[in-house]
Amino acid sequence: MLLWRKGKDHRPKVTLGITGWWSPRVHINGSVRHLKYRGAPESNLWKNRHPKRRNFIKERKFDILSLMNNAVxxxxxxxxxxxxxxxxxxxxxxxxxxxxxxxxxxxxxxxxxxxxxxxxxxxxxxxxxxxxxxxxxxxxxxxxxxxxxxxxxxxxxxxxxxxxxxVVPKNFILNPLSLAIWFMDDGSKSRGSIYLNCQQFDWKSQRRLLHALRLMGIKARMNKDKKYYRIRILKESTKKFLEIIKPYLHYSMFYKLPG
The missing domain is CATH 3.10.28.10 (Homing endonucleases)
Structure with a gap:
């Protein structure tokens, strides 16, 4: 058995193929992936079942690290x-x-x-x-x-x-699907306006959410709701907001859209 290690949380195990030394594999997070070799091995060792293949494969360097980065x-x-x-x-x-x-x-x-x-x-x-x-x-x-x-x-x-x-991290950037999920979870409409509830966040995080919306071309401002604040999409940006999220909305949430 050969072992490679990358960091504390990864310990992939390399084993040999069922048919012998021809098909080495790596086990990562419960998945099995066949390995490719770096470089072109000698043709006699590679094509034929040469008796020295065992030692040859042990000495080869497998591209483990790149495989781990793309693991299932x-x-x-x-x-x-x-x-x-x-x-x-x-x-x-x-x-x-x-x-x-x-x-x-x-x-x-x-x-x-x-x-x-x-x-x-x-x-x-x-x-x-x-x-x-x-x-x-x-x-x-x-x-x-x-x-x-x-x-x-x-x-x-x-x-x-x-x-x-x-909290909302510094330099946070929204994408259309995340915005649509946020709206379907915590969005609402009232008198033709769209609101995004963010009362669970502190003032600094709310300002970062406003900035993320503005980066998407959506104008919005904080709106006081009793003791707390929520985000109101300005009417001039309602069309832009809906154009961004509509392709990602689940049909069961269409009732949240303004008429």
Missing amino acids: GNLTWEQKSVIIGSVLGDGHLRKIEGRRFAFLEIQHSIKAKEYCEWKYSILKSICKSPPKIRKMDEKREVIKFQTREHPEIDEIYRQFYEGKKK
Whole structure:
């Protein structure tokens, strides 16, 4: 057995193929990947079952590090966008003491069942089990699911949390899908105006969200809602806002759009 190591959290194991030394593989995060060699090995050793192949392959340098960077299990752009949009909205990242990585927990009202299941369909590859309905009390039911612990989710956790408090990181940039998820989670309409609820964030984080919207060409301002503040999209930017998010909206959330 040959071992390579990259950092503290990666210990890939290289084993030989079932048919002998012809097909070495690497095991990373539970997945099996066949290896390619650097350089062109001698033709006699490569094409034929030469008795010296065993020693030859042991001495070759496998391209392990580049393989690890592209290992199965890395988050897609779509998955990262859904996670970040959910963190801005109703989702929560959690990290259990003593565990290495954080995970995402999604919970919605039973009325948003289809929307929750749509989120799950995007994150399915990193989830433990499908969404489940929970009865909170006699009148309230919710649907929820959670992802597995994941190193890239842990990176997002470190950016968006200070202790148990949600924050928006400095120089934060929104993309259209994350904005759409945020709107579907915490957006609302009132008298023809669109609002994004961000009461869970402090003033500094709210200003960073405003800046991220302006970078997308959306004009908005803070609007006081009783004791707290939320973001109101200015009417002159409503059309621009809707053009950005509409391609990513789930049909069950169309009711949130202004008429």
